[in-house]
Each structure stands twice: as C-alpha cells, then as structure tokens.
Amino acid sequence: MKNKNQFVTPHKGSWQVIGANNSRATYVFDTQKQAIDKAITIAKNQHSEVVIQGRNGKIRSKNSYGNDPFPPKG
Numbered sequence: 629m630k631n632k633n634q635f636v637t638p639h640k641g642s643w644q645v646i647g648a649n650n651s652r653a654t655y656v657f658d659t660q661k662q663a664i665d666k667a668i669t670i671a672k673n674q675h676s677e678v679v680i681q682g683r684n685g686k687i688r689s690k691n692s693y694g695n696d697p698f699p700p701k702g
Contacts, residue, residue, distance in 0.1 A: 633677045634667040636660065638685070645670065668693065 633648040643663035644653035654670070657663040667678045668691075675694030682688040
C-alpha cells in the first residue's frame with residue numbers, strides 16, 4: 629500500500645478522514661476524536677502523516693508515524 633498522508637477535516641457537521649489527493653472521504657465520524665483515532669491507525673499502517681484541521685479549516689496539528697523527514701537525533 630502506498631504511503632498516503634491522512635487528513636482529518638470538518639465535513640457537513642461531522643468529521644472526515646481523507647487520504648491525500650482523494651476526492652472522497654475514507655471515513656466520516658460524528659466526533660473529531662473518532663476521526664483522529666482512525667486516521668492514526670491508517671497512518672501507522674502506511675507509515676505516513678496525520679494532519680488535523682480545526683473547525684475553521686486551519687491546521688491544528690501534525691504527527692508522523694514512521695515516515696518522518698526530520699527524525700529526532702538520538
């Protein structure tokens with residue numbers, strides 16, 4: 629499966645999980661938390677990133693799950 633960043637965005641009064649460059653939602657949930665949890669599960673499986681938008685459409689946070697272009701130095 630291709631690494632595809634997952635976006636959590638508002639959608640008609642609910643929240644959707646949508647893969648980068650997709651035209652349709654992968655999942656739609658009643659709460660943002662449900663959408664975030666699902667997006668994280670998908671991103672972990674695909675080693676991709678989750679981008680979470682707030683109700684205003686602005687990016688609220690991002691987190692990488694295995695495909696971090698700037699991993700911490702250890």
